[in-house]
Amino acid sequence: MTDFIQLAYLVATALFIFSLHWMNNPKTARKSVYAGVLAMTLAVAATWSRPDVVHHLWIIGAIAVGFIVGVPLSRVALTAVPQRTALSHAFGGLAAGLVGVAKFYLWTSEGPEQLTTFRVSAIVAEVLLGFLTFTGSLMAAGKLQELKWIPQRPVTYPGQNVVNIGLLLTALGLGVWLVLNPTGPASGLLFPAIIVMSLAFGVLLIIPIGGADMPTVISILNSYAGLSAVAMGFVLDNSLLITAGALDGSSGLILSIIMCRAMNRSFVNVLFGAFGKVQAAKAGGEAKVYKEETIEGAAQILEQASSVVIIPGYGMAVAQAQHRTRELYDQLTKRGISVKFAIHPVAGRMPGHMNVLLSEADIPYTDQIGMDDINPDMHQCDVAIVIGANDVVNPAARYDKSTPIFGMPIIDADKAKTVFAIKRSKNPGFAGIDNELYFADRTFMLFGDAKAVVGDLVKQLSGAQSGH
């Protein structure tokens, strides 16, 4: 490769690092995208300029199709972001896998001496990771999109883990064999076998995991997609691919660690625990007594408050209630009431889910406070409004060892002087357990769809004001 190309790759590497670095602050975050686009442009231009790249029409064609599909994919509703991300990982895995396959057959046809131990090992890693990411992510996307022909509930059967791990080990074993005998008589058969096993493993890995655990799984798949790019870097002797892949890999790893920690669960538990199913069984508990409040009463109490904390959860996302919530925020701040949002790290169904929705509704991020920062002040809060959140405010996490959420840090809504909880029914949340916050003395339920209830509150408040 010429020095020009390498220099371009070097600059692209630095830009990718800056791109991630600037994400440490919403103020500089927009620069991230520009740095990323510039880096990618440089990488594409430099590669395209290689003297051995001659079929320009093919490239232009593929890029054009990529644009045609990519642009609409970027305009999905924000609630569909998780499945878009999963689909994208599927594409990334597919690309890595296909390039690995192409390189293998290319070197095979060029002669056995091309298939050095190092290259074959890298190709096997690339193909394994790539194809399992491909099918795994497709499955995950399907579950999140709630496609009919993909079972939402975890599908389990006895000995499942043995089968899955056995399949993975077999594929790895075949890989090692291929590395040792890259041009042996069986290699023409071994390589496709590895591909098929990897594709199958991706599907089998996801089947036993409930739809609600998908965000963590997606993050792990993100990691795999990055690692397959790293493997491609080893195959192609390209440092840029290795760096960009490693950045992606560590990002996926860290996000899944954050999620697991905030849920007080382990990787193994997520991947092999069939979490959703066990909990579903627990769902039907004995009904305790809730206190309800009317919209009028709630509005009156809110008007008396001087500090309000709103705790949004998955329910706000489902109900698309963020814009109504913004109106509530406006009504309250107009009265001089201090309104903050308390954001739990795993509120909703992906990390940062609430922040994107609230920001979409034009609520300044300076009022979106993280759990650790707002908890110390919760006892000074006059009214806490829980909008469609459940597990993330469940005090059982503090002491009840028998619950699946034991040990998970929560937002201390129960320390507020009054709590309003908005949900549709008496059903439990994601973890499938009753929430004693709802039975507490100072808690009043506002049953109904979040969008409707918050909308009514807003109407009541604005009506009250015009009546003044």
Add this chain to the structure above:
Amino acid sequence: MTDFIQLAYLVATALFIFSLHWMNNPKTARKSVYAGVLAMTLAVAATWSRPDVVHHLWIIGAIAVGFIVGVPLSRVALTAVPQRTALSHAFGGLAAGLVGVAKFYLWTSEGPEQLTTFRVSAIVAEVLLGFLTFTGSLMAAGKLQELKWIPQRPVTYPGQNVVNIGLLLTALGLGVWLVLNPTGPASGLLFPAIIVMSLAFGVLLIIPIGGADMPTVISILNSYAGLSAVAMGFVLDNSLLITAGALDGSSGLILSIIMCRAMNRSFVNVLFGAFGKVQAAKAGGEAKVYKEETIEGAAQILEQASSVVIIPGYGMAVAQAQHRTRELYDQLTKRGISVKFAIHPVAGRMPGHMNVLLSEADIPYTDQIGMDDINPDMHQCDVAIVIGANDVVNPAARYDKSTPIFGMPIIDADKAKTVFAIKRSKNPGFAGIDNELYFADRTFMLFGDAKAVVGDLVKQLSGAQSGH
């Protein structure tokens, strides 16, 4: 190189990174040394195991001499740490330079085709950086040790900067020539010429810089020593050298940036500003009126205080007063008085100088508070005791644009209810300007050597207590 050796280098690289990482907290810092020693041991062992390394006796001999010199060098008094560091940079530069020279002559003797453009460029960089670091650091060490035959005051003459930069550019020009004609007839002459120029440049660079600016210069030389190790890594095709050198290089760079920022000066100003000299001229100002206080009076006021902040500076280091200061701290805390130390980033003569001295005297680091953290609380402080600090508490930095310290952040000693200032005379500090803090209403001077004055205070306080 075999895979064993490369693996050892890889592990060493990771350990070096962890070593620096663990310095982010005094609790984990001891691990830094272990990681560093382990990494270095691995690197030495792996290199020694190379099949082409055969003269073991020579190696053992050199290592033994290194130990004999190194161990006593590590037992110097803490006040001599700056010159030890400088000496050590000199050694580092020398080692890098010599290896570069050896490699050049080796490849020359092996034939012209060994001297590729890349290798010669790397060698020139290594030799230039190595030898200028060598003489520059020796000069710096001499100035700091206050050797008689090295002038302490900056030596300047007209056109000095032109001469220095001209010399550097000539050396660089010769280097480029050598890169283009590595085996030309002149190369036997060019290479030694570059060495001599680099040695000379190191001396000339330091001559115009005052002894008091040496800490910043040492940090910059630290950077150069690291970069020469990086260049050696390029010469020897060794990633471990590159990484370790780059870590060292960035550390020197960052420390000098921190110092320059805390002094509100620029690199250029430090290197070419001949700071000390200009200020010396300003030193004799008109004498204003100081209020003095007796030891007895000061002790009485101290006993009434409930919160005391001690602000140590260069004078405490010179007087070796840290142990007496610890006794003062003991006397005060015994009375239930809260005592904190306020540490300015450039108090003393090297970054972290005060922290090492106070820690040596067994003062817990949790009571050593950085400037930014203590300033907001200074107005609640009953008594501030300034022990041999001057510039770092000079309020002129806030508004007097004519002073060299204008814009430098200071410790807000003047906000305390009472200030005691301990110094020997009415002379100004490093920056050579009067300090109006000393004339303020609430400031009382305790003239004398810091060790003696603090000792007297302690005696007074302990006497007062036993007399109770």
Add this chain to the structure above:
Amino acid sequence: MTRILKIGFIFAFVAVVAIGLSAASKQAQQQAEDTTVVQLEAPDVHPVPDTDYWSLVFVFLLSTFIGVGVVARVSRLLHTPLMSLTNAISAIAVVGSIIVTGSDFPEDIRILGAIALFASVTNIVSGFLITDRMLKMFKATRKEVEQP
């Protein structure tokens, strides 16, 4: 003093390890006469250039350190856009796809490349666009407070 002894001990240990490694590496060298050690001193006449894979492993190690350090400091507010940004970045596989698609390889191999290229470009385009779309929403202050 004990410390000096300790360090002395460590260096004695070094010597032992060195001898062991030395023996091991000499053996390894004999097994593979044409590895990089020789390459450094003597011309390499083996037809396949030995990828300098250790450099690549170093690059991987260092990048992972950077990745972990940088991502751990990403603002909690931005974890959703972070997912789509890294998504786009991992589409750097576009480099390999272009090489396979555009080189003068057999057509069946280039078809694989073209599919990979399409997939990568899709990720690049949709990843960056949606990240930007989300980041645009994050504001420190309200522009105007509308009446509901």
Add this chain to the structure above:
Amino acid sequence: MTRILKIGFIFAFVAVVAIGLSAASKQAQQQAEDTTVVQLEAPDVHPVPDTDYWSLVFVFLLSTFIGVGVVARVSRLLHTPLMSLTNAISAIAVVGSIIVTGSDFPEDIRILGAIALFASVTNIVSGFLITDRMLKMFKATRKEVEQP
């Protein structure tokens, strides 16, 4: 929509840059027929192995990022020990010194190596020892409060 245009424009720009770089690189390739591009496809018969210096440059770039990131987070309390620690770490030049001292080179060259080795070991030993000595002093709490 403007965004789509913008991105489209960027990719058009890519194509132009690509063509330019392509021309430049083809020319560069003709100038140096035996550079690495060829090496990747065909055996290299040049006697001096071309150091894969771009990998080394990558390593340098990444290490610098790590260095800046890590050092900027070092506790302010520990800046003096930091200086002596990095001092010891930069004595990694010991690697080159050992090679030059211990290899079967002419004696005058090995003498240079031995001096370098001595200097490096001095730095290693004194650097780590003094760092440890200083770090031992930093304590979060007093052991016992002695009476003066």
